[in-house]
Amino acid sequence: QKNDRRRLARHCRTAMGCLSNAVLALLITSAASESVSWFQTAASTADRLTEQTPLSFSSQSSDDAIEITIDTTKTFQKIHGFGGALTQSSATVYKQLPEELQAAVIEAYYGPTGIGYTTGRMPIHSCDFSVDTYTFDDVAGDYDLEKFDTTVAYDQNLSLPMIHAAIAANPSLKLFGSPWSPPAWMKDNNDMLWGGSLLDEAKESWAQYFAKWITAYEAQGVPVWGVTVQNEPEAKQPWESCIYTPEQTRDFVAEHLGPALEEAHPDVKILGYDHNKDHIEEWADALLGADSASAKYMDGIAFHWYSGSCFDNVANVAESYPDALLLPSEACFELTVLSDDEGEATWIANGTWSKGEGYGYDIMGDLNAGSSGWTDWNILLDHEGGPNHVNNFCDAPVIADLREDAERAVYLHPQYFYLGHFSKFLLPDSVRVHSTVGGSDAPGGDCAWPYGGCDATTLQATAFLRPDGQTAVVVMNCGEDKEMKLAAEGGVITNTVPANSIQTYLLPAAN
Numbered sequence: 001q002k003n004d005r006r007r008l009a010r011h012c013r014t015a016m017g018c019l020s021n022a023v024l025a026l027l028i029t030s031a032a033s034e035s036v037s038w039f040q041t042a043a044s045t046a047d048r049l050t051e052q053t054p055l056s057f058s059s060q061s062s063d064d065a066i067e068i069t070i071d072t073t074k075t076f077q078k079i080h081g082f083g084g085a086l087t088q089s090s091a092t093v094y095k096q097l098p099e100e101l102q103a104a105v106i107e108a109y110y111g112p113t114g115i116g117y118t119t120g121r122m123p124i125h126s127c128d129f130s131v132d133t134y135t136f137d138d139v140a141g142d143y144d145l146e147k148f149d150t151t152v153a154y155d156q157n158l159s160l161p162m163i164h165a166a167i168a169a170n171p172s173l174k175l176f177g178s179p180w181s182p183p184a185w186m187k188d189n190n191d192m193l194w195g196g197s198l199l200d201e202a203k204e205s206w207a208q209y210f211a212k213w214i215t216a217y218e219a220q221g222v223p224v225w226g227v228t229v230q231n232e233p234e235a236k237q238p239w240e241s242c243i244y245t246p247e248q249t250r251d252f253v254a255e256h257l258g259p260a261l262e263e264a265h266p267d268v269k270i271l272g273y274d275h276n277k278d279h280i281e282e283w284a285d286a287l288l289g290a291d292s293a294s295a296k297y298m299d300g301i302a303f304h305w306y307s308g309s310c311f312d313n314v315a316n317v318a319e320s321y322p323d324a325l326l327l328p329s330e331a332c333f334e335l336t337v338l339s340d341d342e343g344e345a346t347w348i349a350n351g352t353w354s355k356g357e358g359y360g361y362d363i364m365g366d367l368n369a370g371s372s373g374w375t376d377w378n379i380l381l382d383h384e385g386g387p388n389h390v391n392n393f394c395d396a397p398v399i400a401d402l403r404e405d406a407e408r409a410v411y412l413h414p415q416y417f418y419l420g421h422f423s424k425f426l427l428p429d430s431v432r433v434h435s436t437v438g439g440s441d442a443p444g445g446d447c448a449w450p451y452g453g454c455d456a457t458t459l460q461a462t463a464f465l466r467p468d469g470q471t472a473v474v475v476m477n478c479g480e481d482k483e484m485k486l487a488a489e490g491g492v493i494t495n496t497v498p499a500n501s502i503q504t505y506l507l508p509a510a511n
Helices: 002-009 021-033 088-095 099-110 159-169 200-219 246-264 277-288 311-320 344-350 353-369 414-423
Strands: 035-042 066-078 081-085 119-124 174-179 226-228 269-276 300-304 325-330 373-378 398-401 409-412 431-437 459-465 471-477 482-488 491-497 501-507
Touching (some): 066 459, 066 471, 099 159, 099 409, 119 159, 119 200, 119 373, 174 200, 174 269, 200 246, 246 269, 246 277, 269 277, 269 325, 277 300, 277 311, 311 325, 311 353, 325 353, 344 409, 353 373, 353 414, 353 471, 414 471, 414 501, 471 482, 491 501
Parallel strands (some): 081 119, 081 373, 174 226, 269 300, 300 325
Antiparallel strands (some): 398 409, 431 459, 471 501, 482 491
């Protein structure tokens, strides 16, 4: 600072034009006097979204530190929100918890001391993560849907109490519905399971089913922000599933679903695809392209992570369709595919650290590629990763211990904390700003299985300008300890990013 003062003093040529030393010092240290709050989760510490001692900007930095640069003059997409799926399996576990643990789960996600979830996904009748297979109209040939259960009685007894609790904690939740399969009688295989396709004669009835489901849920006090057309339309699964091509989806939306919702629920958004990122470009072109008949009804594209990172694919869609909402709509670690090395009790209590890193890496890459949030799969599962009717168990950010010989308890897994470093700080309507790590801003990410990996060779970072004027910067390290220098408008922040950690910085608003 002494040398800086001398350089500034050379510009003073008269007594009237010179600033006092005190004022000069104040000008130089003004940026440094503004503290930067920051939060950390690190495997080698007890830090779990823990606020740290504030940092100050400096003009000094280490030459061998990895440089992260932030440029708030270059802006991109807005944040829609972060959330998870309020599935029937989650509701089954929730129902078995004592009231104080139910309240703790809701607070952890949606309450003021939690991680700030602002969105959520709801299955339209049963899915793989439900104990039963059911719909709200199982009467074969009821094309006018006269037997549709407008009370949605099954969900009243299971899912809706949990959903109501989430809405009570955050009345601004933007909830969207997704179907896994039409009723069996609407399909060419007469089965909700094992794929099959929607019958031509049932297309209008299925579109009206969406509208009736929205009406029924809103009558139960659950506002529906949007829907996806079909969960994983490319996959024939042993659970609820239905096959569509991009062209079939386009035509169904253009001729049936779009007009039905435009008439009955014109404010409800429609997102297409809802499957893996490896084929997202083909589907976006079919549904959003200039010559697509469905484009006028579509609001965006939803997608899953199970084909690998594929960040370049997402970036290409964001560039081609800048006005479309790109929303990751499902991710989880399938225990049947990626098992844990820990024993049961250890896993229940602690989870697996690398799974938190896998979440963080995918969220970071999707955001930098142009997505507007991220949606986890089940918000809550039991000690086996269920229950569900096909035993395809999965991990979740919150696990409940429901073993007969164990005391009822819920545990936060690493995915919860990694998600929180984004969802708690990247508020809705925050705008992504340009950031680089080591001079690169390329999204990258191979379309390679297995999913959920993380690049340990360098740091990852993303930055968003929040509505309150602060800039939130998330920095993640999946490797060994690394030194970082964060260069922003106010100066430089230097810090250590410990091995296997994630940090969120809140840079003060510009004056």
